[in-house]
Amino acid sequence: MKIEFAPMNVPFKRRMQTFVVLKWIFTFLFLGQCCLAVFVFLIVAGYWYIAAVYTVWLYLDWETPNQGGRRSEWVRNWTIWNYFRDYFPIHLKKTTALDPKFNYLFGFHPHGVLVAGAFGNFCTESTNFRKLFPDLTPYLCVLPYWFKVPFYRDYVMCGGLVSSVKSSISHILSREEGGNVAVIVIGGAEESLDARPGALTLRALNRKGFIKLAAKCGAHLVPVFSFGENELFNQVNNPKGSTLRTIQERFQKFMGFTLPLFHARGIFQYNFGLLPFRKPIYTIVGKPIIVEQNHTPSNQEIEELHNKYIAALNELFEENKALYGIPETDHLSFS
Numbered sequence: 001m002k003i004e005f006a007p008m009n010v011p012f013k014r015r016m017q018t019f020v021v022l023k024w025i026f027t028f029l030f031l032g033q034c035c036l037a038v039f040v041f042l043i044v045a046g047y048w049y050i051a052a053v054y055t056v057w058l059y060l061d062w063e064t065p066n067q068g069g070r071r072s073e074w075v076r077n078w079t080i081w082n083y084f085r086d087y088f089p090i091h092l093k094k095t096t097a098l099d100p101k102f103n104y105l106f107g108f109h110p111h112g113v114l115v116a117g118a119f120g121n122f123c124t125e126s127t128n129f130r131k132l133f134p135d136l137t138p139y140l141c142v143l144p145y146w147f148k149v150p151f152y153r154d155y156v157m158c159g160g161l162v163s164s165v166k167s168s169i170s171h172i173l174s175r176e177e178g179g180n181v182a183v184i185v186i187g188g189a190e191e192s193l194d195a196r197p198g199a200l201t202l203r204a205l206n207r208k209g210f211i212k213l214a215a216k217c218g219a220h221l222v223p224v225f226s227f228g229e230n231e232l233f234n235q236v237n238n239p240k241g242s243t244l245r246t247i248q249e250r251f252q253k254f255m256g257f258t259l260p261l262f263h264a265r266g267i268f269q270y271n272f273g274l275l276p277f278r279k280p281i282y283t284i285v286g287k288p289i290i291v292e293q294n295h296t297p298s299n300q301e302i303e304e305l306h307n308k309y310i311a312a313l314n315e316l317f318e319e320n321k322a323l324y325g326i327p328e329t330d331h332l333s334f335s
Contacts, residue, residue, distance in 0.1 A: 127283075
């Protein structure tokens, strides 16, 4: 295989874009382990009193990720996120205005490998979420293990990340003043195992917990489809029934998360590495499905609301696919 190297005269702006995306990859894959190592180092190197003070803080602050987190508008508005946005680039599009008197549950699709679109649009202000949706505050819900790592938890909460446990999402969606948005990546880690260029299969048919939560809280449902999310990485072939897929699925059931064996391009060459391809992402926020609050929804009511959501998501995809390079003959499939 002939290696295609990046030219030496790459503009500084593009180099900065690559650096910031590299930082994001490092944060997602390795920063947690580094923070844990720092915590252990403080103990073994004689700085145990620092670790002890932080442990007390951790104990007192343990429930914060389940109670709206601790976002920092300063961090969300860092200039570096503009470089992150422009690397792909990422675009946020709305189809209708959302009334801030209500709370909303955004169902984000597809998961992709590292949900770059969800991060760029809802954990930073680089795509102008606040200007597009005035008086709405987004919270990206992620697996709770992210918030168990010392120091790391405090950093990721700055972007508006909160735990995806039911109590956390309910806390956001039950606020009487309205104007809150819980963003849930519906397909989860399981869907990431199918994330590769051209993939259009969504894990959504058996995902109904978010529907029940929306009904109990009276939060309006909004389907969100991110065109280009699956185009960012290739993935080692892992068809269902293969040894690799079996290992990945067992790991996911045991740990609650998994990572696909992905690859794309490198820093100085375009043939292999962990950096995503420079492919555009268009995240389309659909029209809200009005949900009346029901503290005890029946299975039939949940099923009807779920069917309405799937239909709205499919309609959102069909109405926009031609604009973003999806052939007319291609359609979503649900599992």
